[in-house]
Amino acid sequence: MDTKTKLISAAEQLFDRHGFTATGMDKLIKAAGMSSRTLYKHAGSKTALITEVLKERHRRFQPHIEVGSVDALFDALEEWIRSESARGCLFLRAYGETGGDIPAITEAVLAHKARLYDKIQDIVAIETDGQAMPELAEQILILYEGATAAAIYRGPEAVVSAHKAASALLQQARS
Template identity: 55%
Template sequence: MDAKHRLLQAAETLFDQHGYMAVGMDRLTEAAEMSTRTLYKHAGSKAELMAAVLIERDRRFTNQTEVMSVDAFFTALKDWIELEGARGCLFLRAYSETGGETPEIADTVMAHKTAFTARLREIVAADLGRDDPALAEQVLVLFEGAIHAAVYRGPESISAAQAAAAVLIDKARS
């Protein structure tokens, strides 16, 4: 595994488990088993490293959720949480911790959430056979809420949101 990949893995693990603000560069160098100089060479800054971690996470999440129905989207979320754990959305946690005032992080989060919203709208449209922005927004809120509720309620919250989304989809079809 190359140094940059090792750094991204170590950084994602630390940021996900402890938060962006709580993880210092010394902890990152230790976890990635590299010198401070090498870390800065590959990362630039801590904010740039966090943005790179989020971009990689977005890539993995997007691949995990390549589906064409709302039901399958929630099932993919269950699979994601089983693999990654339930600690809430790393994008929103990083955004919140930095108050949206760190451009590298804020821009990456907004790009992810914009693409996520568009993707969910496509999935809802594919499921219904037509575009329904209001329904897509409702499913989005259920999906995002399930991610965070899973932190303290467990994966059952995803099943509950999935069931609620099914009711909404069925109602929109009739």
């Protein structure tokens, strides 16, 4: 594992576990097992590091979004939450912690959400032969976000409930 990969994955873990602002560079340095000089050579700054962590997170999460059905979408989310974490959406957390004041971070967050919504629109169009109202895609998106948030305090079962609700709405749109 090369230096930059090690840095980004250590940073992702710490940011997810303790928050962005609360995670100091000294903690990052220790966790990544490198000197501060090396860290800054690769990351540039803390803001840039956060941005790169989000972009890497998106890359890693991508396969869980790029699926062909609502069932696969929620199955993938359930798998992610069971194996990775149930600490809420890291993108929205980054946005909240920075107040939307740092353009690079805001951009990474909005790009991720735009891709998620686009994909859900595609899936819904396919599953309903384009007959569903545009509202349905937003409702599936909301169930997706809601499952991610509710899983924080209700556990991965929340994703199962959301999955069933999404299936019901889809079934209703088809008839």
